Amino acid sequence: MPCRVVQAIAAPVVLRQRRARLREAALTEIRSIARRLLVKEGSAAVTINAVAREMGVSGPALYRYYSSQRELIDALTSDFFRELIAAMRAAADHPAADTPGRRLLAISRALRSWANSHPAEFAWLFASRVPTSRIAQCSPDENNSGRAFCQVFLDQVVEIWETQRFPLPSLEDMDPSLAVQLHAYSEKIDGLLPPEAAYIFLTCWTRLYGLLCMEVLNQISFAYSDLEPVYEECLQELCRLLDIPYEPPRQAVDLAAE
Amino acid sequence: MPCRVVQAIAAPVVLRQRRARLREAALTEIRSIARRLLVKEGSAAVTINAVAREMGVSGPALYRYYSSQRELIDALTSDFFRELIAAMRAAADHPAADTPGRRLLAISRALRSWANSHPAEFAWLFASRVPTSRIAQCSPDENNSGRAFCQVFLDQVVEIWETQRFPLPSLEDMDPSLAVQLHAYSEKIDGLLPPEAAYIFLTCWTRLYGLLCMEVLNQISFAYSDLEPVYEECLQELCRLLDIPYEPPRQAVDLAAE
DNA sequence: AACAATAGTTAGACCTACTAACAAGCATCG
DNA sequence: CGATGCTTGTTAGTAGGTCTAACTATTGTT
Structure with missing residues (x-):
């Protein structure tokens, strides 16, 4: 009898959570398939129908989860932003990054590293900004993502400013x-x-990000095949501007360990 | 009778030219409509069907002129590149640009000026570089357009180097x-x-173009509402690097006169 | 057990690119 | 001048896309 009562009270909660969990799983599976399609076949392949096919479900079913392609695309964009920001934050939280200057360098390198290991996703972030139609140009959400993204960098500059000027x-x-x-x-x-x-x-942000823009958009490939040393030169310049010591990047082995 | 002979010989040539002329006119009309669609309704509106509708002609007729949407898009892209390069060249050919340094400044300002007066077209040039599908990533033609485009800038730096070091x-x-x-x-x-x-x-090109990238892709709008003075600061920096005197831009009145 | 919410289905409207087959016009040649 | 062939247009149709409407089945709640 107590068991029955427990069921009567607890079961609905559990089951409600179960539905929510299933829904959550479906949402992430959709985004994950969409991402795989983006990486494998380019941004044009990210369609509602293609994702549905890949999921073994028929077209309009996806509209239960994302009410339009735009919504799915925005969700994907914000995923990538979050992941990139997390990668930058993780670099800043690394124990070896024990001064604001080192954190700044770590963040900058994490940024380029993520961009290079996820070229499709990084290019996607740009595509989300380039206005495809006049109306959708100034979506406030994307602007916020963009600011949150450069905020990580700003935080370190603020700390450098506060501690060392x-x-x-x-x-x-x-x-x-x-x-x-x-x-x-x-x-x-x-x-x-x-x-x-x-x-x-x-100025620092513009230099760094401008360089990255050109790299990811293939605007500089006619001259440089590998932008890593150019990026490092740029970082040296930033260090001069911010009056912090430049330190070359750690070995790839060390980086892989983190 | 001589008249008849003249007709017999001349007419075919004239008529053949007439056909070619009509074809040429159709080709440019298509591109012009496509451009208008781009400016008015965004890049997504540049479709074969929309252009045909606008022309008062039915869909597949356009395939007599551009055998695929890709081809039309490429033609449009190369139009924009040519126009931008022409604007930069025109600035360099202006009588007031009588030294390599002045020409460099004029070209740089013409670049940004074109970008700002044709935002849709300039963004389009970027979109043409961002890979939508894995295969079309490294089209050699686009790479050439890109190089020809920065060549104008390179020419002036070469001249500065040769004359003044x-x-x-x-x-x-x-x-x-x-x-x-x-x-x-x-x-x-x-x-x-x-x-x-x-x-x-x-370095100069990267600074300049990187800044422009960020401007046109709305990556810096969170901080600057008008990038003109930032661009000018950047130009001052370039002048220091190239050891040439910086001169502020002429008044808008003068610029309009050219 | 009855009811409501959720998640799927198919059918269809309306886009898109693009091909095939066909009709009309224009330039050229006999 | 008339026949021929190239060029340019047409319509019909394929395949794929977004997205809505209407319906069904499953699931959770009462």
Whole structure:
């Protein structure tokens, strides 16, 4: 009899969770298949129908999980962003990254490393930004993902700034419009960096990310076959800007161990 | 009778040209409609059927002109490349651009100016590089367009190098792999620049183009609303690298006059 | 056991690219 | 001038895509 009561109370909860669990599993399986299709056959192969076929289920069934292809694509995009951010955070949390400067280098290398080991996914992140239609241009969600993504980098620059400072350019020498924008951005990040330091941060980010953009979009392949040393030169330059010591990357063996 | 003879000989030529002219007109009309669709409704709207509808002609008729959508897209891409390169060349040919340094600045500004006045087209040029499917990744034609495009910039750096020289980094301080790649690239451009100078050129190009990449792909909009002064700061940096005097851009009024 | 929510099905509307077969027009040749 | 052949258009149809509607079966709750 007590057993019966337990069932009557507990079973519904368990079963409700079971449904939720199954649903969750289906959602992740869909994304996982979509990702496999992207990697194996390119972004054009990521279609609702192809995923359904691969799942052994018929087309419209997927609409129970993602109500449109756009939604699936956005979910995939945000997966990749999360994974990339996690990889960068993991690099920063590595015990060998015991100073803000080392963390910054580790994060930067983790960024490129993820980009190179997941070229399809990284290119996908760009494709999500390039406006395919006028309306979907400024989706606020993607903008947030993008900011969260560069936030990891920003955090380290803030810490470097707070603990050690670095040389600043003078706002007076700049174009007034640039100064205004830097003030606005400094406010946007809650004054964590003064406008001049924000400029240095943005310069660093732009250099690094711009280089990566060109690499992943095949815009520089006519000159460089391997961008790793170029990237390292860029990191040296960043270290000069941020007044932190440059340290060459650890051996691949060490990196694999983490 | 002579008139008849003239007709008999001349008419076929004229008529053959007429056909070719009509065909040419149809080809350009197709591309023009496709471009209008791109600008107005985004890249996804550039479909064979949509263009045909817009032309008042039924679908498969277009296949007489472009045998596949890919071909039309490639033609459009190469149009944009040509137009952009022409804009850069025109800036270099302007009478006010009377030194290699001024030409370089003019070209750089023309590049960004075109990118900003034709955002859809410029983004399209990137999309053409991002691999949608594994196979079409390394189309040699696109690579050539890309190189021809940065060639305009390279030409000016070569001229600056030949006439005035600029300070060079030492190859010995670089990663050996980087030195090897620079040697290879120096040979690829027929030794117009020694490896060290090629590095400076590539650094300049990367900075400039990387910034533009980020702008057009909305990767930096979270911080800057107007990239013009940032771009100008970047140009100042390039001038320092190339040891040429920086000159601020002429007024918009002057620019409109050219 | 009855009811409701969930997850699947098929049919179909409406796109897309692209091919095949056919009809009309235009240029050329006898 | 008339016949021939190339060029350009047409329609019909295949195959695939997104997505909706209507229906069924399973599952969870009452």
